[in-house]
Amino acid sequence: MNTLSARLNRLEPSATLAMSQKSSELKAQGIDIINLSVGEPDFNTPDAIKAAAHKAIDDNYSRYSPVPGYPVLRQAIVDKLKRENDLDYSPAQILCSNGAKQSVCNVIMAIVGEGDEVIIPAPYWVSYTQMVKLADGTPVIVPAGIDQHFKITPAQLEAAITPKTRAFILCSPSNPTGAVYSKAELEALAEVFKKHPDIIILSDEIYEHINYVGTHASIAQIEGMKDRTVIINGVSKAYAMTGWRIGFIAAPEWIVKACNKLQGQYTSGPCSVSQIAAAAAFSGDQHCVEDMRLAFERRKKLIVQLCRETPGFEVSEPDGAFYVFPKVSSYYSKSAEFSNIKYQISNNMDLAMYLLNVGHVATVGGQAFGDPDCIRMSYATSDDNIVEAMRRIRQALALLK
Numbered sequence: 361m362n363t364l365s366a367r368l369n370r371l372e373p374s375a376t377l378a379m380s381q382k383s384s385e386l387k388a389q390g391i392d393i394i395n396l397s398v399g400e401p402d403f404n405t406p407d408a409i410k411a412a413a414h415k416a417i418d419d420n421y422s423r424y425s426p427v428p429g430y431p432v433l434r435q436a437i438v439d440k441l442k443r444e445n446d447l448d449y450s451p452a453q454i455l456c457s458n459g460a461k462q463s464v465c466n467v468i469m470a471i472v473g474e475g476d477e478v479i480i481p482a483p484y485w486v487s488y489t490q491m492v493k494l495a496d497g498t499p500v501i502v503p504a505g506i507d508q509h510f511k512i513t514p515a516q517l518e519a520a521i522t523p524k525t526r527a528f529i530l531c532s533p534s535n536p537t538g539a540v541y542s543k544a545e546l547e548a549l550a551e552v553f554k555k556h557p558d559i560i561i562l563s564d565e566i567y568e569h570i571n572y573v574g575t576h577a578s579i580a581q582i583e584g585m586k587d588r589t590v591i592i593n594g595v596s597k598a599y600a601m602t603g604w605r606i607g608f609i610a611a612p613e614w615i616v617k618a619c620n621k622l623q624g625q626y627t628s629g630p631c632s633v634s635q636i637a638a639a640a641a642f643s644g645d646q647h648c649v650e651d652m653r654l655a656f657e658r659r660k661k662l663i664v665q666l667c668r669e670t671p672g673f674e675v676s677e678p679d680g681a682f683y684v685f686p687k688v689s690s691y692y693s694k695s696a697e698f699s700n701i702k703y704q705i706s707n708n709m710d711l712a713m714y715l716l717n718v719g720h721v722a723t724v725g726g727q728a729f730g731d732p733d734c735i736r737m738s739y740a741t742s743d744d745n746i747v748e749a750m751r752r753i754r755q756a757l758a759l760l761k
């Protein structure tokens with residue numbers, strides 16, 4: 361009775377979603393919480409995209425779509441990949457899913473089996489390791505701390521490869537650090553992969569457009585890499601469409617076919633109306649993307665400056681995405697008393713809970729991302745919220761002795 365599978369028991373809950381939930385619960389109790397925990401744009405979906413969705417409803421896009429997505433959406437993605445990334449794909453190499461999260465999970469479930477190793481640079485997005493475990497694979501973590509701007513070196517990659525290595529997960533721009541690999545850095549990693557032709561690269565490019573250092577570089581653009589790379593992307597971040605749930609893969613056809621089979625048994629094609637909205641996002645006027653990027657860049661400068669002014673915080677300036685990942689370990693082993701409650705800070709989780717309970721700011725402990733020295737803060741929120749959140753954080757930290 362009431363027993364769960366070993367697979368389920370191995371799974372950890374999503375720390376990002378858990379912290380966001382906690383912050384919503386406190387808000388519901390009337391506590392004024394500033395939520396820097398979950399990573400999603402605070403903007404509304406642009407009007408032209410919403411209009412396309414209204415029209416899709418009126419045009420009766422109300423039935424099952426093909427499992428990999430409507431042809432109009434797959435073609436819009438093919439055109440996007442050519443226009444923005446100079447990459448040639450055919451619609452048969454595209455599969456759309458219920459958010460980029462399902463896209464990542466599909467690929468891992470399709471290619472990783474028991475005993476297979478998947479190399480994941482740390483800090484990593486919380487779900488990668490858990491998805492690999494769901495597939496009975498073994499995550500192999502390659503740590504890249506703040507001193508190396510959270511990016512791994514080719515030598516580290518080489519050292520992590522074994523005969524069991526099945527895949528490598530690259531996230532650039534990175535959640536949670538904002539690190540961005542340059543074309544030259546990707547070329548150096550590709551040199552290592554060339555010696556190991558059986559390793560598949562999952563390139564999560566969901567933050568492609570939130571880049572502060574120039575044009576996005578994809579490892580698939582490097583000669584010899586496209587046939588072994590799965591690009592993961594979607595509309596959630598670039599077009600402020602997290603709730604619409606449309607992500608995609610661009611991949612060799614054998615991987616698309618495998619994911620199609622899996623998705624056909626698991627969820628079918630993603631939401632019909634959202635697909636038409638996503639096609640409009642990829643094909644329409646792209647000014648909205650740049651407008652949002654500029655706002656994120658302004659907020660990045662603001663929060664980085666405020667982090668630098670915060671005693672005990674060490675920060676590596678993010679080159680993309682909308683997160684800062686300061687090193688905060690100088691506070692571990694300190695304590696404070698507040699409202700007759702004693703708080704002992706031993707690690708990142710204690711500090712995140714302390715900042716929530718005493719500072720009323722929700723962040724996420726770095727442990728869930730594979731770096732317990734840090735905490736993650738999302739700056740996808742208003743400038744006023746950023747200023748007030750950092751004021752509260754400094755005030756709470758000042759009590760720790």
Ligand code: PMP
Binds near residue numbers: 464596
């Ligand atoms: N990859 C990364 C690195 C992410 O941060 C996210 C957003 N949580 C996703 C994938 C999933 O995006 P989506 O909302 O499209 O499922």
Ligand code: GLU
Binds near residue numbers: 397461487
């Ligand atoms: N990208 C977001 C984050 O990392 C979404 C939450 C999630 O799916 O984990 O906070």
